Amino acid sequence: MQKIKTALICLTAMILAGCTVINFTGGSSSDTDNSSRGDIGSDNSSSEYQTYPEDNTFSSDNFSESSDQKAPEIPEIIENNEPEYVAWMREEKVHEIRIEIDDKEWQAIRANPYSGDYHPADVYIDGDFIGNVGLRTRGHASLFLAVGAGTRYPFKIKFDKYVDGQNFLGLDELALNNGGDDYSFMRDFIGYEAFELIGGYSSCVTFFNVYLNDELNGFYVGVEAIDTSYLERYFNSHRHNLYEGESGASLEKNMPLSNFTQKKGSDTSMEDIKRLIGALDETPLGEKGEIEKYLDVDSALKMFAVNAVIDNRDGYCGLFAHNYYFYSSGGRLVMLPWDMNAPSVSAYTDIASPAVNVYNELTWDIRPLAKKLMAVDEYYAAYLDYCRQLTEELPGLKEKVLRVYGMIRPHVENDRNKFCSTDTFNYQYSEINPSGVVTFLTHRYSYLDKRLKQLE
Numbered sequence: 001m002q003k004i005k006t007a008l009i010c011l012t013a014m015i016l017a018g019c020t021v022i023n024f025t026g027g028s029s030s031d032t033d034n035s036s037r038g039d040i041g042s043d044n045s046s047s048e049y050q051t052y053p054e055d056n057t058f059s060s061d062n063f064s065e066s067s068d069q070k071a072p073e074i075p076e077i078i079e080n081n082e083p084e085y086v087a088w089m090r091e092e093k094v095h096e097i098r099i100e101i102d103d104k105e106w107q108a109i110r111a112n113p114y115s116g117d118y119h120p121a122d123v124y125i126d127g128d129f130i131g132n133v134g135l136r137t138r139g140h141a142s143l144f145l146a147v148g149a150g151t152r153y154p155f156k157i158k159f160d161k162y163v164d165g166q167n168f169l170g171l172d173e174l175a176l177n178n179g180g181d182d183y184s185f186m187r188d189f190i191g192y193e194a195f196e197l198i199g200g201y202s203s204c205v206t207f208f209n210v211y212l213n214d215e216l217n218g219f220y221v222g223v224e225a226i227d228t229s230y231l232e233r234y235f236n237s238h239r240h241n242l243y244e245g246e247s248g249a250s251l252e253k254n255m256p257l258s259n260f261t262q263k264k265g266s267d268t269s270m271e272d273i274k275r276l277i278g279a280l281d282e283t284p285l286g287e288k289g290e291i292e293k294y295l296d297v298d299s300a301l302k303m304f305a306v307n308a309v310i311d312n313r314d315g316y317c318g319l320f321a322h323n324y325y326f327y328s329s330g331g332r333l334v335m336l337p338w339d340m341n342a343p344s345v346s347a348y349t350d351i352a353s354p355a356v357n358v359y360n361e362l363t364w365d366i367r368p369l370a371k372k373l374m375a376v377d378e379y380y381a382a383y384l385d386y387c388r389q390l391t392e393e394l395p396g397l398k399e400k401v402l403r404v405y406g407m408i409r410p411h412v413e414n415d416r417n418k419f420c421s422t423d424t425f426n427y428q429y430s431e432i433n434p435s436g437v438v439t440f441l442t443h444r445y446s447y448l449d450k451r452l453k454q455l456e
Contacts, residue, residue, distance in 0.1 A: 083170025089204035134161025142180030184428035191340025241265030305386035314342030347443035
């Protein structure tokens, strides 16, 4: 059954990507972190944002139905306090990772690639040695393709898995995407750049040639994982509840809470998730209700705007209702983007509603977060404003994408294990390709510039 489910996920991803199956060449477990670092907005008793006890327990005493207590403001993104890896990852450069892993450990990964178990390995990044890191496979469709090909698995490297506090330039976890569901190797870059352009919560993205035991395994896209270093960077905190929205994390009234995987936080009651679900269910359409008490609404509006503008159909409003995180900060859940490598499908998809027209009409009633927020005039206006801001940036983003394409092109062409031909990779950037990256960005700007004026 697991293989059948994985195959269905893979097939759906390829359909969304508009990919043709091409002959191959070449051969998650969660970690709870309960350490006691400081936290702006929640932990320090002297903080003006103090809102709940140090044990991070959400009880009815904190936000009771009869309470007049207002939800605190989310602390602003920390400025001028970025760790060294941020500039390193944002440099326009193809880096090198050399993974050295014992043959016994590697065979264990190959024998059970879907387990998500970590295995010890050593890595050299641009020549710098980091010993005894945790290495595991990741992904869904991209992993399925890799298992079929017998090569270039997508990975996660957790630098502090076996050595407490170990990191690379301040980074504690790195995701390596193999291009199995993105023949352009650019969609993660576009997605996270889009969040960056409108001041959203964005992972850093870079590119790697990955060697496995001295053999070139392939060209990969590297993404800053949502873990301790990411949370410290944005919230000066990593202690509180962090949830990953797995398949079916729709926030419907009767949604199983198991559709969220709790990655961090000592409070396992999931009361914060329950309260948000309850607020969405009880709030009449067109009213704010108590949603703002439990949700950083702005983070959700930016999520919807980015996914709408770049036509990403694999997020909360998509078929699987996944690929996002919630982090509890200042007493509310902040929505964080993840896994942005789904394709841009159509330059002419409407943005009037991020659920009805962008994704699928059938999902409107079963995506209450989008339905309730978009029904509030103030929220809808803010959503459209973010869409406008990002649309204005699309020409500049196109120029950057073309520049990065020129940088990565020789490395992708040199990759004999990639899941497509060199011609197929280059075709993603051809202006005669109706669904290519460059064509999409060109036509998307023209279409949305006109459409947004009609919506004023």
